[in-house]
Each structure stands twice: as C-alpha cells, then as structure tokens.
Amino acid sequence: MKTSVVYILAALTASVLAQLSPNCPLLGPVFPSATDLARSNAFQDTANNFPRVLDSAFASGLLDNETTSFSISVYSEKRENPLFSYHFASPGLNGSLPSGQLDDDTIYRIGSVTKLLTVYSILAQNGDADFAKPITDYIPELKNVTFKDEIDSVRWSEVTVQSLASHMAGLSRQYSLYDLATLGGEALGLPTLESSSIPSCGVVNNNKGLPTCSQTQLINGLLSQRPLTSTFNTPIYSNSGFALLGWVLERITNKTYQDAVQTLLYEPLNLTRSSIVVPDDTTNIITPYGSDSQFSLDLGGGAAAGAAYSSLADFNRLGRSILSSELLPKALTRRWMKPLTHTSNPLTAVGAPWEILRYNTPVSAKSNTTRLIDIYGKSGDVGLYSSFIGLDVDHGIGFNILVAGNNTTSVRFALAGLITESFLPAAEEAAREEANATFSGTYSFAANGQNANLTLSVDEQPGLKLELEVNGVNFRTLLAEIYGEAYANASLRLYPAGLKDGSKRKMTAVFDPVITGPEYDPFGLSCASWSVVDGLQYGGVGLDEFEVEFGQDKVESVTALGLRITLDRI
Secondary structure, three states: OOOHHHHHHHHHHHHHHOOOOOOOOOOOOOOOOOOOHHHOHHHHHHHHHHHHHHHHHHHHOOOOOOOEEEEEEEEEOOOOOOOEEEEEOOHHHOOOOOOOOOOOOOEEEOHHHHHHHHHHHHHHHHOOOOOOOEHHHOOHHHOOOOOOOOOOOOOHHHOEHHHHHOOOOOOOOOOOOOOHHHOOHHHHOOOOOOHHHOOOOOOOOOOOOOOOOOHHHHHHHHHOOOOOOOOOOOOOOOHHHHHHHHHHHHHHHOOOHHHHHHHHHHOOOOOOOOEOOOOOOOOOEOOOOHHHHOOOOOOHHHHHHHOOEEEHHHHHHHHHHHHOOOOOOHHHHHHHOOOOEEOOOOOEEEOOOOEEEEEEEEOOOOOOOEEEEEEEEEEEEEOOEEEEEEEEOOOOEEEEEEEEEOOHHHHHHHHHHHHHHHHHHHHHHHHHHHHHHHOOEEEEEEEOOEEEEEEEEOOOOOOEEEEEEEOOEEHHHHHHHHHOHHHOOOEEEEEEEEEEEOOEEEEEEEEEOOOOOOOOOOOOHHHOHHHOOOOOEEOOEEOOEEEEEEOOOOEEEEEEOOOOEEEEEO
C-alpha cells in the first residue's frame, strides 16, 4: 500500500506529471558535444559532400553563380583551424579582388554584425552591469528632454542599455539613413515636405550631397522622431538604438568607439584584418563594381550600428572566442546567450543583439524524432555586402558567411540554410557516435548486502537510455508506486547537466511516463520536464542526480547520487 508520504508526493506533482510525454529532454545538448568533430565519420562525410551541395544550389539557381561572391566556414570552439571553409569568386565580378584571389584574409564589410561587436565590447569592459541602467546615465543630453505625451515623446528614463541591445526600446529604425526625403521621394509621387522635415545629413551619396551625420545631429534627429511603441513591448529593429550604444561604450571606456573596440576585442583576439574604419591595407579586399560597392561608405555617428570590416579568418576567431568564453566569464557568456524577448514566430527570438533561430534537427540519422537547437546568430547588410555569424552552443560549433555582389541578402540566407541543414544534424550525430563509444555499457555495485545494476545505451531517441535495478527491483517500480501506473513503463533518459570537474561530469535523469489521453494542450505542458527535475529527493539529494567519471577514453563509473552508490563498469 502507498504510505501517506507517497500520497502527499503524488498529490503535489500529479497535475504536472500527468501532462508529460515520452522523450522530453531539458533545454540544451542531449549528449556531450563531440571532443573532435574532425575525427567524426558523420561530420567529415558531411564536410566532404558539402561542395556538391553548393554545386546543386548553383545549378538550381538558389545561389547566384554570376554576380555574387562569398566566403563561408564552419568551425569548433575546440580547434583553431576551421572544420570546413569555401570561397567562391564570382566570374561576373572581375576586378573586384585587387589581390587576384579570394581567401580567408580577404576583407569584406560586415554591416550590422558590428552590433555584435558593440555589445561584446560593453560586456568585455563592464560585464552586464550596465544593462539595467537607463540610457540617460550615459547620454545626459537625453535626461532633460521634455516629455509631451505617449504618442509623440520617448520616455528616455525607461530606455535601458539592455532595451537598446535587444531592440526593445521602441525607437525608430534610424534617422536619415536611406530617408526617401533625401533620395528624390517627390519623383515617386510623394508630397512635398517642408525643409525642416528633411534631414540635413546622411550617409548615402546622392544629388543633395549630404554630409555624414555627427553624433549631435543624430541625437537631435532622434529627438525629432516619435516612438514606434512603448519600451519592452515588442522588438523593433533599431540602428538608432545601436548608435546610442556606441556612445555608451565611449562613455564607459573614455575612448572613441573605434579605439574601444580595438582595445577590447581586436587586440586581445589578434583580429588583424578587422577594423571600424576603412582598413589601411586595401590589397586583399573585395569591392564588387568598385566604388558602387560602398566599401568606403562612412556611417559617421552611427558607426556602432554597422561600420565594421572583417575577414573570414577573423570572423572565425571572433566566434570561437564567444563559444569558449575567451574574454568573458563563462557564467556571463551563458547569460548573454539567452533570449530576451519573443517574436511572433515561435521559432525565432531576440537577444542582445542575437537573432535566434530554433532549428528542429533529427535526433539521429535513422529517426523521425526531432529536437530544437538554438542558433545564436547576427546578420548584417551594407552596400553590396551581407554577412552572418551563427553559433550552435549545444555542439560548440559556429559558422560564418561573408557575401559581396548583387544578390547578397538572398545568397547569405540560402547559404545559412544549407549549412544549418547539413552540419547541425552531422554535429548531433557526431555527439551520438561519441556518447555510444564512451558511455554505453553495464555498471554494477555490490556491498554490505546491497546490489545494483545500471545500463547505459544509445538508441534512436535523445539522450542516453538508462536502465536501473536496485536490490532486484526495477527503478520504474518505485516511480510507479509514487506517481502512478503511467510510470510503470517510463522512458528513463540521462542528459548532460552542464557541470564538470576534471574527469567527473554531472548528469540529470528525466523520467518520461507513457501517457494516453487527449492531445489538446493549450498550455504546452506536454513537455514539462524542466518543472519536475529534483522532484524526488532522498535525504536532500535528487534520485535523478547522477555523476559519471571518465577513465582514459570512456566512462568507468556511474554514481547514483540520491542512492549513494557508485557502480563500476563491468
């Protein structure tokens, strides 16, 4: 019979547990990331085949093979050299390469990926201590601005550094940049404007010959614009917000924006082919259609939103530094690489300044089951250039895309899709391969009249399959006694907990019951494993807490922490 204690436990948790469905992993990797993807058959097969994937994309017209050049790479935080790189010099862009070749050191403009440099520099200087502070603490010109009403005035006291970094400040997209009033809007049939409504500065060469906007002109321009929405209401992409963040960086470092990024990022990471202004050495650059490429376009006071230049080699070092927390404490990197707001698309979110894609990848090459992997990305566009950096934290890999030519935006996103659909499943399969080689096996304990047997294996589902028997009793019997018959055939899975010390690694078990009933689930509780972790404690330690210890090349023992027993590999 169930004891009163068991009844209490069941009553406290049944409302959530009854909603669980099989194979509901926690957020994050379902296996430890592969230690060396270059040795993975699955990953190397993908890398070897990827040029053929690109050939097919050229043949189908998905990629422009005449007037758009690009450089791409896939890399790991654990290896200095990229796992895959590829350069395509478009035959229709003759004369765009002064050095005569396209390689890892060729300099492109990276556009709005500059925004990532801006936030990274702020974090490298002060961590995220500035994020909650109002922008008025750093730009006093905004402190005494008269507030008129909700529709016509920005409440600058509500605009924080974090709201700017995550596009949640409600500010206009930009001031003057590509404003139709300076680009012959009247010829398009638009009404004539008063001269006071037409920006007197800009960044695009046009028939008005506008000078580049200074910081003061940009601030005054911002003050002339209405808010688009209230703060922290919905993300609205804002170059203006990042112009302000550039000035925050200047105030907290007492340096120019250019010098701050140079000191905080470029020098410690040895990014010798990166700059905020036009590079001094223009030998190995790419300029499709010469000056029409806008390679030398000056963004003036808006530099922090999109002015930077970089090469594929430097892009790789930048991405690896984030994945490995080279410049930031690991806890800060983990906080940084989390969403700050949703979008209306359930598979996209926004960070600071991450553009986050939730990608469904097969959990194994032979399975129809998928799981979500978050890709932390940032895209950029300026002139005839597009760029993208994408980081897959679960597998410790990243990919970079630099594009120049006629169809840069479409080519950039086509390449991002092809890389994601090829290399992320390969990285997942590589982790699965390595987990099978290092974890799978039988482990045993016998002492003081007690005994236990544990088996770990890899199947076609996420995580390690766990079988546990203690003193001749299957662990599911205990779960069923407490939680009900749905647990009599529960799927027991073991996942990385994100904690390790030397040869030891913490693992978390998830107990997924077999549930039958209506599929309608408006609150999304069908995968609520995160809410019941550590739900069964024994002497203050969860029965789902495990620790594994590695030998030279595989796990040698598994400790069931709640049961206080260590089982050795047989």
